[in-house]
Amino acid sequence: MYLAPEARIADYESKGWWRGITVDELLKETLAGDHAELAVIDPSNREALDGVAPGRLTWEEFDERIDRLAASFHQLGLRKDDRIVAQLPNTIDAVLTLFASARLGLILSPVVMQYRKHELGHVFEKVEPAAFVTIPSFHDFDQAALGTQLCKAHGAQLLMFGDAPDGATSLDDAMQDADRDALARYRAENPVSAGEVFTICWTSGTESQPKGVPRNHNHWVLNGDVMVEATAMKSGDTILNPFPLVNIGSIGGLMMPWLRCGGTVVLHHPFDVGVFLTQLQQEKVSYTIAPPAVLGALLKQPELLEKFDLSALRTVGSGSAPLSPWLIEGWKERYGIEIANIFGSNEGASLFSNLQSVPDPVERARYFPRFGARDADWDGMTATIMDSRLVDPATEEEITEPGKVGELRLGGPMIFDGYWRAPEMNATAFDSEGYYRTGDLFEIAGPGNRFYQFQGRSKEIIMRGGVNISPAELDDLIVGQPQIKEAATVGVPDERLGERIAVAVVPHEGEEPKLEDITAWLEARDIAIFKRPEFLVIVDALPRNAMNKVVRDELREMVVARL
Template sequence: MRPSPPERVAEYRRRGWWRGQTIDALFRAAVAVRADAEALVDAPNRQALAGTPPQRLTYAELDRRVDALCHVLAGLGVGRGDVVATQLPNLVEGVVAFLACARMGAILSPVAMAYRGHELRQILPSVEPKAYITVGEFHGCDHAAMLVELKAEGVTAAEIVSLGAAPPAGAMALDVLMAEAPAAPFDTPADLDAAEALTICWTSGTEAMPKGVPRHHDHWVVNGEALVEAAGLQVGDTILNPFPLINIAAIGGMVMTWLLAQGRLVQHHPFDLPIFLGQMQDEGVAYTVAPPAVLNMLLQNEALLDGTDLSKLRCLGSGSAPLSPWMVKGWQERHGVTVMNVFGSNEGTSLFSTGEAIPDPELRARYFPRFGAQGVNWPAAFPAKIRTRLVDVDSGEEITEPGREGELRIAGAMTFDGYWKAPEITAQAFDDDGYFRTGDLFEIAPDGGGRYYRFVGRCKEIIIRGGLNISPAELDVLIEGHPKVREASCAAYPDERLGERVCAVVALRPGESLTLEELNAHLKAHDIATFKLPERLRIVDALPRNALGKVLRRELSGVVAA
């Protein structure tokens, strides 16, 4: 499967935007020159996550591990173009699975650990994975047992492989399969092309169904190149990854940067501040990411950093919520660390407020460079591979003057080509000129000489909780299935740590009452991911609607905040 039209592939390679180089070729090149260097490191709490000790692998050891998993997957019937699904915490196995799929020409489809049967019943029939790699008990859910049940329902025919020594009946132990795998190299198909699909990641928008985002090798390489340049990474740098390996933030922002820098990737999961700070010091981390609230807290409580050696740390990425100018300035002045403001999405929205593009830390917190805007040039290489513009939501007119908000639209080398098996949604996602409609509102900043964007808000009705997208439409439908509910609509309310949380606004049937606990018990019975559960409930007489009967979700903000 090739996500990009051949003419786009040819044009972007002619321009030098895409290399035409596979991920496996990049990995083999790193192995050739860094064989004995440490490549991949587990978090120190792996024992609690997977029941086995933390692992530290050199490039040569990782290469052999990738070969072994290729043999295992091939033995399970996985071939070129077949899908391998994973549902894993941040363990070395997630990276091994990504590299194994790249080596054998398979397609990796990673799903969030929080996904349950509700989401998996939508995803798995769509991608039809040949194999599913997961763990057992994790945060109150036995994932391997859940998959066995789904397989018995006919949701999937995948061979189920589980980490740990005692998988449930119907699943196989990955450690046993790896130990029995041939100790021989696995040959990549000689004609494997970098335009062949490598991943299908999942995202949520205004639609109730999760949407698959296919990407090929060229997509991933250019995304990694952008972050290497933006973060100023050097050969051999250590990168600390707190993101689950399920989307562009982790794969493009962490795994690909590690691979291109031929450095060391240190895994972290779930977010635990003492462990995170310990890893930053003990592993000599040069680049990592953290939520704005965490970076704020560390500056406000310097005692938390007492005794922590951050001398190797050069850059911190942050985003998903507005950054405080005092925080960005504080990290730069007190610790010599550049905080890079990041705005991105699975579909390829890529704006990075780097220290080079915006040296002033307070401006960097508030603005994003107008990468790819006509007539605005930047010294770095990757902005030339991006195209952006602002469009008036009502008139469709392109906005070129400061102070007027419009939807950010983006095209270029980092942007995806369309959703998985969803031609109608794909058609709506792009405008007539091929720009992706991000659903995010920006304005050209009045100061800065027209070189900066300022984020205003969203015109798409998604809720972003801790970096994870939640479709309010999906929740609305499920909540309206409650026997006490007449109508419902979910909206976001701000949260300092997670950016946003979910509030359910509900109109009840006559004579009924409802608690948040009752509502969430109803939703849990539908087996939805726990991060989607509302954390606030507001009861109203009726939902605000326009003349056509559509719920005015923006007008719910006052109700939610009450």
């Protein structure tokens, strides 16, 4: 299935920006070249996640397991361009599902484990999957029951790793008898092209429901090249992946560069500082990612870090919130570890400050090189392939001088081709020159005006622990609570998570809603736990503009003042 125009594919491939190979072909390149012995290592606590003992696969075992799973999918009737939704913890099975989908030519739509009926129902309606891939249970939640209900309602197969209930198929069993020769014949007759859609990941914005972000094989292969440049990864590096395989941060930021370098990827789930540090030491990890709050908290606990040998760790990628010079300087001076400042989005936004491009730690914390700007020269592949500019969102005039805040607009082969089945969103997602409207506010700054400095988000999303949460979605749900007349949610600052969710409510006369009333209301509607507010403020009225829209910046100030 193609979403990228034929002319764009031909243009980018002729320039060498898109390599014209699929993710599976990149895997075959890695297998044929020099690579580490081990490909993938399970979380050390996997048994607590899904009851399966942790595993380790060599690259050859990994390839065979991928082939067996792809053959199982084919034997179960799945065909090229079929969509599948996967809700899996960060284990080897999730990695196998990603690459088996690439081999058969399926379109994979991965979702976080926290999604419940509300979020999954929206994904199923949009994607219309042929199958749902999950596990029987997770943290005492009955995944099988939810999967059975969704698949029955939407006419999808229920496929499970582990023991499958009646009406579902065990992929573990299917892989034992998979016809790999039939798979090979089918693939020869139905080749996958690099310009075809491979994944649909989900992101939240100001809209009331998550948006599907399709990316093709070319996008993902290029993503690996960009991240190798951003993080200075080396051939055979061991990478620790603490994020589930559901978005560009994990798939593009870790899995694709791991594949590109032929190293070893160590999986981690859920995030646990003790397990994280232990894995860094035991597996001799050279690169990982962590949010600024975690890096800052660890830096303030030297007595904890002294218990672990982190000498193999060269670089840590961080982002999702502004970094501080203190943090970058501290990790470098005390432990010899470089922090790469990375800004990105599922849509393909990508800016980074690393040791090579911005050696000064103060500048690296504050600024991003203006890659792709017409009046700023930078070396490297990313700067060459990217187009960027700042635009006054009120006037649409381009900003070329420092001292004025504008919206970052991006173009080039990293940027997606439009949201999945959302023409109304796509009509406003790109500007008149074809640049993607990121919704993020920057200013031209730094020495020689060669940098962008982050100033905030023009979109109203809440960023909790690196995950985007739509306030509009929560508003629509909460306002139905019987005690409430009006409600609006905002993000409030938090040192550990970046932001937490607060809700301001205008109650009906005589009502006194409590926070637990709101969370119980959302729980009854199967809303993911991470979306439920953690603070409640009672207000007489919500601040609104002349168009009767809630002014969230003003509301945020009101809420913070009362917490």
